[in-house]
Amino acid sequence: MPVIVAVLGDITTQDVDALVNPANAAMRGGGGVDGAIHRAGGPAILRECVARFPGGLATGDAGWTTAGELPARWVVHTVGPNYRAGERDRALLVSCYRRALEVADELGARSVAFPLISAGVFGWPRADAIAVAVGTLAAAQTRVEDVRLVAVDEGTYQQIRAALLVTSPPPVGAGTVGSLFEREPVQFGLRGDAYLWRELRARFADTPLPDDWFGLRKLLTDAIEQVVGEPLTGDAAVYVPRFDPGHGMSAGAVQLPWWARTGLPILLDRYAARVTR
Template identity: 55%
Template sequence: MTRITLVRGDITEQQVDAVVNAANSSLLGGGGVDGAIHRRGGPEILADCRRLRASRYGRGLPTGRAVATTAGRLPARWVIHTVGPVYRPDEDLSELLASCYRESLRVADELGARTVAFPVVSAGIYGWPMDDAARIALTTVAGAAGAVAEARFVLFDEEAFETFRSVLGALAPEG
C-alpha cells in the first residue's frame, strides 16, 4: 500500500527515486513546475526529452500519459513527465487528470521507483480548481495498486498545502 505524505516545499529539492513533472506536451520545458525542473535538472533532462520527441513522441506527449527521463542534476534518479488537461468548466476532464497520476505511478513501477514526489498537476496555469485537483490526485493515488511505497505531494504554497491536508483528512478512514 502506498503511503501518502504532504510536504510544503520545492519539488526540485526532494530526495526521492522519481519526481513527477507537470509538463506541457512538447516536453521541452515551460513555466511553473516544468520550468523549475528543467532549470534545476540541467541540460540532461532536455536532451532526453528531445530524444523522446525525435522518436516515440514526435507530436508531443498526449494529455494523461507519462514518460520518464533522467533527472539530470536533481536529487532524484528519474523525472516522470505527465501532461495534465487544461481545465474547462463546461467539460468534465477529470478522468484525464486522474490518468496523469495513474500513468505516473505505472511508469514509476516500471522503473522500480519506491518514492515518488508529485506536484499538483493542472492546478497552475492550466486553471484546475485546487480543491478538485487535490480530490482527484489523492483519491487516484490512494486507490492505485503498485510497488511505490511513498507518494509525496510537494506543495509550493500554504494554500495548496492546507487544501491537500483538508482533502486528505476527509478521505482518511475513521477509527
C-alpha cells in the same frame, strides 16, 4: 496502497527516486513547475526529452527521463489537461496520476514526489485537483511505497493535508487520545467539524491518555483553540481555511457551541468508560 503525505516546499529539492513533472505536450520545457524542474535539472533533461519524445506526449500519458542534476534518479513527465484551454475531462487528470505511477513501477521507483497536476497555469480548480490527486493516489495498485504531494504555498498544503485525513487517516495506537476519535459522531454541525475531528485524531494518534479527566479536557481544549484560533467559549461558527475545499466559508466552518456542548462531552465520556473498565 502507498503512504501519502503532504509536503510544503520545492519539488526540485525532494530526495526521492522519481519526481513528477507536469509537462506540456511538446515536452520541451515550459513555465511553472515544468520550467523549474528543467532549470534545476540542467540540459540533460531536455536532451533526453528530445530523444525519447520527438513527437511530444499525449495529454494524460506519462514517460520518463533522467533527472540530471536533481536529487531524484528519474523525472516522470506527464501532460495534464489544460482547463483554461477547454480540456476539462476529469478522466485525463486521473490518467496523469495513474500513468505516472505505472511508469514509476516500470522504473522500480519506491518513492515519488508529485506536484498538484494542472492546478497551476493550466487552471484546474484547486479543490477538484486535490480531490483527484488524493483519491487516485490512495486507490492506486502500485509498488511505490512513499508518495509526496508537494505544495508550494501554505493554503494548498493545508487543504491537501485535510483531504488526506479523510482518505488516508494515520493509524492510532491503543490507549492513546487519538483512539477516542475512532468512531465519528453522526451529528456534526458543519463540514469543518468533521475535519477538525480528523485533525485532532491525527494530532493525538500517539499521545498516551492522560491520568485524569481534567488533563484530557485541557489537552483537547488547547488543541481546538489552536486550530480554530478562537476560545472555545465562543457562541458562533469560526471559519478555518484549511478545512475549506473551495466551496465557500460555510464549508470550512467549525461550530464552537457543538464542540463545547457535544464534542468534548463525547470524548470525555469515552475516556471515562475506558479508565473505569
